[in-house]
Structures are given as C-alpha cells and as structure tokens.
C-alpha cells in the first residue's frame with residue numbers, strides 16, 4: 347500500500363473512531379441523565395412518603411382524638427336503682443336513667459343518658475330498653491291494632507316505621523329485626539335495680 351493510501355485508511359479509521367467515540371459519549375450522557383432522573387424520582391418518592399407519614403401520624407391521632415367522644419358514647423353497663431317493687435304494675439312504666447355524662451374532655455353531671463320500661467307480672471320483673479331495635483326511635487305505649495289478631499289493644503309500638511311489640515317485648519310483626527332489648531334486673535331490699543346498656547340497631551342479634 348502507498349503512503350498516501352495508508353494515510354487515507356488511517357484518516358478514515360481515525361474519523362470513524364472519533365465518530366464512534368462521540369456517539370458513545372452521547373449515549374453515556376443520556377444514560378447518566380436517565381439514572382439521575384430515576385434517582386431523583388426515588389428520592390422525591392421517599393421524601394414524600396416520609397412527609398406523608400410525618401404529617402399523617404398526627405392527623406390520624408388528631409382524628410382519633412376528635413372522634414373519641416363518639417367511640418366512648420356507649421359508656422353503659424352498670425346497675426341503676428329505679429323504684430320499689432310495690433310501685434310496679436303490669437303495664438310498663440318508663441324511667442329515665444340519669445348519670446354523669448363523660449366524653450374525652452368534659453363531665454356533665456346529672457344528664458339523661460337513656461330510658462327504659464319496667465313492668466311486674468306476679469313476682470317477675472322485666473325491663474326493656476326504650477329504643478327501637480329497628481333504627482333507634484323512641485318506643486311508645488298506646489292502643490294499636492295487633493297485627494297478629496287484628497284486635498286493638500295496648501302495646502309497645504314505634505312511630506317511625508310502625509313496629510309493634512307486646513308488653514313482654516315480643517315482636518308482633520317483622521319490622522324490627524329482633525324483640526325489644528331486655529335489660530338485666532335485680533332486686534335488693536325491695537328496690538329494683540336495672541343494668542342499663544345500649545345495643546346495636548338494625549341487626550337480628552342483640553349485641554352491644
């Protein structure tokens with residue numbers, strides 16, 4: 347090969363190498379940028395996650411605190427003295443339950459926290475919560491048509507969706523998913539004490 351030809355071949359090789367090197371450098375820079383972008387994205391995502399946790403924890407705690415009175419609403423389950431056994435009748439009588447009402451921040455003395463019905467048949471005393479198990483409306487006493495017999499008679503009824511119950515708390519129709527909620531009764535020195543508690547509405551099972 348002549349000297350000139352060798353120079354031409356050499357020059358081509360040099361130019362190609364130079365071109366190739368330029369492309370490689372460019373590719374390397376693109377890859378670097380992609381890696382940098384990925385790292386930046388991960389950093390931002392991690393930082394955001396940490397931020398959400400840092401901000402979210404107090405918010406969650408705050409929400410729980412704000413809702414605390416709701417969570418503590420069902421503060422029930424103790425016995426309350428109501429009346430003497432002699433004063434009870436077969437027709438149910440209504441009693442208010444009065445107690446100090448607590449929430450997360452305050453105690454309000456002598457508040458009405460609920461009500462119930464008590465009756466006596468022979469020696470047997472029974473008590474029922476005054477809220478309808480269907481959706482929690484206040485149960486009334488009055489003369490209504492018995493859905494089972496068609497006769498008008500005194501009974502428990504609920505004005506909201508027309509549920510009917512006999513005086514022993516049994517359902518007379520299928521409006522309510524369960525009978526009236528009975529409450530535990532005890533008698534001490536002729537005094538009637540009833541354990542007052544609240545139950546979940548709208549379900550067949552009687553539970554707190």
Ligand code: FES
Pocket residue numbers: 478479480481482483504505506507508509521522
């Ligand atoms: S709440 Fe009593 S019938 Fe619906």
